[in-house]
Amino acid sequence: MSDETNGRFSGKVAVVTGGASGIGEATVRRLVSEGARVMIADLQGEAAETLAADLGASTDALQLDVTDLAAVEAMMAATVEKFGRLDIVFNNAGISSMGRVDELDVESWHRVIDVDLNAVFYGCRAAIPHLRANGGGAIVNTASISGLFGDWGLPAYNAAKAGVMNLTRTLAADHARDNIRVNAVCPGGIETSMTDALVRSHRAQEQYKRLVPMARMGLATEIASAVAFLASDDASYITGHGLVVDGGVTAMTGQPNFSALSERWWD
Ligand SMILES: NC(=O)c1ccc[n+]([C@@H]2O[C@H](COP(=O)([O-])OP(=O)(O)OC[C@H]3O[C@@H](n4cnc5c(N)ncnc54)[C@H](O)[C@@H]3O)[C@@H](O)[C@H]2O)c1
Structure with a gap:
């Protein structure tokens, strides 16, 4: 990280849900490194506390299920109580569930929609009154390239993330005059505990090499820098945007790699 970005969040207070692992953890570390104080909220309370202990007094940790509205409201209030204000909210906690529509059980559908969209x-909803009271702020929601297009066998996740994307656009319009910017980040395949099986699978890695123009999965830190940008004043005129961070996957149509075909296939 260059010195130029140090202190970009001095005096700012952020909430990061799903902050104990993966993209959330990397974002907590990035925000703190640039001067923010951060509430780490996660279902995994112990992991959140370990991270907060590692990062010191500019952080605090709360065990939280993001599908519990009352708990989310209490967490936002506790953040303001502890740090005196709220400027940035990263709604990032998420899960996924594999299975075509004719295979997926109804409970899994509801759980994914609950964690990834309703939350x-x-x-x-819980943050906006605090941000407004503060004169404004920035919200970043974790959508996905899976919210922009379909995937094989991920119907609930695709639907939830598409919902996040369009919810983000509506929120952006509704709250622009409250001086609240609302954006989303749309990661491609990123190495975290959610994708652990893919990271460890030789076959999956071969497919990423073939299908991703940059020939690799991304890193959580590469999403954290995009989130930090959207949350910062560097993005002061950006709202309602879904920032794709995917190594070029969605730049492609999905057609065969014509230039890699050795024979004159068009003859
Ligand atoms: N890893 C990827 O390839 C990828 C790609 C696109 C989008 N995403 C999204 O990024 C976000 C973060 O995922 P990640 O890859 O860092 O995975 P991760 O599993 O490392 O982190 C997810 C975190 O969310 C927490 N969480 C799950 N359910 C929760 C709940 N009900 N309440 C509170 N916390 C809860 C988990 O405890 C975990 O700490 C998710 O929204 C995911 O859908 C991930």
Whole structure:
């Protein structure tokens, strides 16, 4: 990280849900390194506390299920109580569930929609009064390239993330005059505990090499820098945007790699 970005969040207070692991943890570390004080909220309370202990007094940790609106409201209030204000909210906690529509059990569908979509609504709903009271702020929601297009066998996740994207646009319009910017980050395949099986699978890695123009999965830190940008004043005229960070996957149509075909295939 260059010195130029140090202190970009001095005096700012952030909440990061799903902050104990992966993209959330990397973002907590990034925000703190640039001067923010951060509430780390996660279902994994112990991991959140370990991270807060590692980062010191500019952080605090709360065990939280983001699907519990009352708990989310209490967490936002506790953040303001502890740090005196709220400027940035990263609604990032998420899960996924594999299975085509004719295979997926109804409980899994509801759980994914609850954690990945409803909880983003809860997080925004609970945060907006505090942000408004503060004169404004920035919300970043974790969508996905899976919210922009379909994947094989991920119907609940695709639907939830598409919902996050369009919810983000509506929130951006509704709260622009409250001086609250609302954006989303749309990661491609990123190495975290969510994708652990893919990271460890030789076959999956071969496919990423073939299908991703940059020929690799991304790193959580590469999403954290995009989130930090959207949350910062560097993005002061950006709202309602879904920032794709995917090594070029969605730049492609999905057609065969014509230039790599050795024979004159068009003859
Ligand atoms: N890893 C990827 O390839 C990828 C790609 C696109 C989008 N995403 C999204 O990024 C976000 C972060 O995922 P990650 O890859 O860092 O995975 P991760 O599993 O490392 O982190 C997810 C975190 O969310 C927490 N969490 C899950 N359910 C929760 C709940 N009900 N309440 C509170 N916390 C809860 C988990 O405890 C965990 O700490 C998710 O929204 C995910 O859908 C991930």
